[in-house]
Amino acid sequence: MSQAPTREVARRVFAREFNDASHTFKESDDERAPVYLLLPTGERANRVFLVGTLTEKEDVGEDDEYWRGRIVDPTGTFFVYAGQYQPDAASTLRDLEPPAYVSVVGKPRTYETDDGGINVSVRPESITAVDATTRDRWVVEAATRTLERVAAVDDEGNEYARMARDEYDLPVADYRETALAALEGLDETDELGGDIPPAEP
Amino acid sequence: MPPHENNTEAIETMTDLQTHAEDIVAQFSDHLDLAADDVEERLDNLVNEYQVPVDEARRSVVNSYLDEAGLERDALGGGDNASVRLAEIEQDEQWLDVTAKVVELWETRSDSVAQVGLLGDESGTTKFVAFETSDLPALEENAVYRLENLVTDEYQGNFSVKLNRTTTITEVDETVEVGDDAETVEGALVDIQSGSGLIKRCPEADCTRVLQNGRCSEHGDVEGEFDLRIKGVLDDGEAVHEVIFDRESTEALTGTTIEAAKQMAMDALDTTVVIDEMRGGVLGRYYRVSGPQFGRYVLVDEFERLSDSVDAEAALIEARSI
Numbered sequence: 001m002s003q004a005p006t007r008e009v010a011r012r013v014f015a016r017e018f019n020d021a022s023h024t025f026k027e028s029d030d031e032r033a034p035v036y037l038l039l040p041t042g043e044r045a046n047r048v049f050l051v052g053t054l055t056e057k058e059d060v061g062e063d064d065e066y067w068r069g070r071i072v073d074p075t076g077t078f079f080v081y082a083g084q085y086q087p088d089a090a091s092t093l094r095d096l097e098p099p100a101y102v103s104v105v106g107k108p109r110t111y112e113t114d115d116g117g118i119n120v121s122v123r124p125e126s127i128t129a130v131d132a133t134t135r136d137r138w139v140v141e142a143a144t145r146t147l148e149r150v151a152a153v154d155d156e157g158n159e160y161a162r163m164a165r166d167e168y169d170l171p172v173a174d175y176r177e178t179a180l181a182a183l184e185g186l187d188e189t190d191e192l193g194g195d196i197p198p199a200e201p
Numbered sequence: 202m203p204p205h206e207n208n209t210e211a212i213e214t215m216t217d218l219q220t221h222a223e224d225i226v227a228q229f230s231d232h233l234d235l236a237a238d239d240v241e242e243r244l245d246n247l248v249n250e251y252q253v254p255v256d257e258a259r260r261s262v263v264n265s266y267l268d269e270a271g272l273e274r275d276a277l278g279g280g281d282n283a284s285v286r287l288a289e290i291e292q293d294e295q296w297l298d299v300t301a302k303v304v305e306l307w308e309t310r311s312d313s314v315a316q317v318g319l320l321g322d323e324s325g326t327t328k329f330v331a332f333e334t335s336d337l338p339a340l341e342e343n344a345v346y347r348l349e350n351l352v353t354d355e356y357q358g359n360f361s362v363k364l365n366r367t368t369t370i371t372e373v374d375e376t377v378e379v380g381d382d383a384e385t386v387e388g389a390l391v392d393i394q395s396g397s398g399l400i401k402r403c404p405e406a407d408c409t410r411v412l413q414n415g416r417c418s419e420h421g422d423v424e425g426e427f428d429l430r431i432k433g434v435l436d437d438g439e440a441v442h443e444v445i446f447d448r449e450s451t452e453a454l455t456g457t458t459i460e461a462a463k464q465m466a467m468d469a470l471d472t473t474v475v476i477d478e479m480r481g482g483v484l485g486r487y488y489r490v491s492g493p494q495f496g497r498y499v500l501v502d503e504f505e506r507l508s509d510s511v512d513a514e515a516a517l518i519e520a521r522s523i
Contacts, residue, residue, distance in 0.1 A: 010391050012438040049389050049436060051485070088480070103485025105391045125392070128485040133508050137487055138389075140516040145438050147523040183520050186513035 010049035010105055012142040013039055014182065015076030017175050018048070022118035023167040024110055037108035037120065040170045041149035042161025045108055048122060050078055051130060051138035054102045057093050067093040069127075071102060074139060074182035079121040080104055089124035096127075101135045103128050139186055143179040150176045217366050218244045221259050224350065224367060225266070227282075232270040255366065282350065288325025288382040290362070293355035297362065302345045302377040311407040316340055320348075320362065325382025326493070328361035330354075335366045347371040358496055384499045386444065387489035387507065388437035397432050398476025399462045401425025429459045431479070432498070435488060444490050444499045454504065455479045 023038040036044035052071040060068045066083040067090050082089040089106075096102065106124040113119055153161040153172055164172075222241035229235055240262060247258035282296045290297075304326055306318040316331040316339060329351075331337050340346065349369045351362040364370075396411055403410045403417035404426050410417050412425045431446040431454065452458050457465075457479060466472040492502035 007392075007434065007441045009439060009441055010389070010436045047391075049391055049438070049485075088477075092481070103389070105389075105485065126480070126484050128481050130485055131508075133510055134486055136511045136513070137507060140511050140513070141438060143516070143520055144523070147520050151523050180517070180520060183513060183517040186511070187517055189513075 008034060008046040010047040011039065011043060011045040012050075012138070012145040013041075013043075013045065013048060014142050014146060014175075014178060015050075015052070015071075015073045015078045016178050017041060017075075017146065018078065018108070019076055019120055020168070020170055021045075021108070021120055022110060023163075024108075025163075037110065038160065038163055038167060039149070040164050040168050041146060041172055041175050042153050042158055042164045043149050044160050047105065047107055047125075049103070049105050049138075050122070050142075051101065051103045051135045052078060053135070054093075054096055054098045054100045056098055057096065059094075065090060065094070069093050069102075071104060073142070074185050075178045078104070079119075080106065080124050080127070081109075081121055082124050082127070086124055089127045092127040092129075096129060101130050101132060103130045103134060103138075136186055139182055143183050146175055146179040150179075217255065218248065221255065221367055225259070225263060228263070229266055229270065232272060233266060235266070256369075259367075286324035287320060287322045287327040287362070288380065290327060290353050290360040293353060293360075295353045297351045297353060298347070298349040299351065299362075300345065300347050300373060300375065300377065302379055303340045303342050304379055306340070306342050310409070314407070316364075318342075321379030322377055323380045325380045328359075329364060330361060331364040331368075335364060335368070337364055337366075337368060338370055340370070345373050345375050345377050347373050382493065383491045383502065384494045385489065385491040386435055386437075386442040386499055387487065388435035388442065389487050390433050390484055391436040391441075392434040393476065393480055393484065394432040394434065394443075397430060398479060399459075399466050399472045400428050400430060401472075402428050427459060427463055429457075429462055429475075431455075431476075431483070433483075435490065442499060443497050444492075444501055445495075446490075446501045446504070450501045450504060451479075455482055 017040055020040050021037050024035050025038065026033045026035055034046040036046050039045055050071065050073065052073040054069050055072050056070045058068050060066050061083060064084050066081065069080040071078040071080055082093055084090070104122060104124050105126050106122040109121050109123045110118050150172055152158055155161070218241050221244055222237045225240050226235045226237050243262050244258050247253040247261060248255055253261070282298045285295070285297055287299060287301060299320070299322060301320040301322045304319040304321040306316060309315070309317050313333055314330055315333045315335070315337065318329060319326045320329045348364070350367045351364060354361050354363050401412040402425055403412060403420055403423050405417070405420045405423065408417065408419060410419060412423065415422055415425065417423050429448040429451045431451050433444050433446065435442045435444055446454055448459060462475045465475055465478065487507035488504055489507055490499060490501045490504040492500045
């Protein structure tokens with residue numbers, strides 16, 4: 001039975017783990033087959049959903065507009081690039097005034113740097129301004145998903161965890177620590193308390 | 202309506218009689234060895250010679266067979282009709298008997314349809330249709346009926362039941378707790394699909410297809426009627442769920458009424474401004490929606506934006522246990 005290709009799930013991953021990833025792969029020879037970024041905790045990501053604070057934006061394009069945004073989560077910074085082929089995301093970046101909480105749906109992209117390293121960034125499908133409660137909900141969700149992945153790395157038949165062991169030499173337990181630290185950070189903000197997030201426009 | 206009005210009617214009556222005859226044979230299958238032809242002949246005699254209404258004719262024929270078999274009416278089961286619960290129907294053209302509550306009556310969009318709505322039983326709900334030609338008594342909302350001789354229908358993987366001329370309708374004094382077969386899904390709204398926003402639908406009776414460039418795939422160029430909807434994707438990081446917000450829920454979701462949307466489109470001379478405007482207000486936020494699953498889509502009956510502050514301490518305790 002022929003079936004429409006299923007939509008790829010948007011993974012929840014903190015910046016620290018996302019930026020540690022470098023290996024990409026396809027699961028079929030088809031030219032248009034989805035490209036996956038291998039997450040160090042043993043999952044494939046063709047799409048990610050993240051919420052963080054846009055701290056800087058800059059038009060780094062030469063002829064055409066090409067916006068770079070730095071989006072910060074409790075563990076690190078995501079780099080987001082949007083140009084003429086992402087007109088909605090590019091115009092959102094153009095209009096937003098940092099600092100601002102933003103949600104981003106996008107595809108992982110890797111490129112090799114001059115010194116041979118691999119940098120990972122996000123090519124956004126959409127960027128929208130959101131409020132602090134959406135950000136907090138994402139932190140909890142990203143932490144939960146990360147902890148679940150870490151808990152499953154030694155499961156039999158977890159092929160992406162096996163692939164991650166083969167491709168990376170990264171201490172997976174650290175991602176558990178960063179996820180818990182992210183939640184502790186939220187808890188502390190809670191205790192400082194009383195900062196009611198501004199209503200959304 | 203007398204059944205001999207014209208030829209079409211006569212042919213329909215004949216097929217109906219055949220169906221009735223087969224039903225009766227099935228009803229008595231445990232007791233008498235009847236030939237469908239004989240039964241049909243007796244029905245035909247009453248209906249076409251003596252102008253007896255079909256239901257009455259059927260009753261009379263059944264009674265005579267009951268006498269013959271020495272049975273009380275109660276001894277007959279529902280023939281070989283299946284007793285399948287409404288939300289569990291998974292076969293086309295299956296004959297059914299059900300006890301069900303009329304959960305909703307909808308506006309009919311076609312002159313040939315007498316009634317359309319939702320029937321419910323413990324398992325959930327399913328759509329029903331009664332046609333004008335079947336000449337059935339009208340069902341009342343919230344009443345409970347014993348409905349015998351319904352037939353199932355399938356359209357794009359979704360099942361409904363049709364009442365027909367042979368359907369018997371008996372109001373019963375029972376309460377039916379209608380089951381909840383709604384799906385509840387939650388996640389971040391990660392995408393809004395094409396065909397969202399201010400759209401036009403085909404105005405032909407019972408069509409309602411969404412027009413592409415002013416054309417209906419069935420009826421060609423038509424003067425469309427405006428509607429508002431959002432086809433969205435909710436993603437929880439593990440699975441994606443496609444959902445459709447209808448006009449009412451789109452208005453509640455976005456705060457934009459259809460009137461305001463039309464005005465926006467008129468000012469911009471372009472309907473796509475509406476969805477562009479809506480995107481920024483709803484994408485990238487968390488929602489929980491519930492409603493019936495229809496093919497790939499959950500049709501949103503109720504939704505809530507997940508905007509409560511998270512309980513970080515509880516999340517931390519739970520996280521440490523993973």
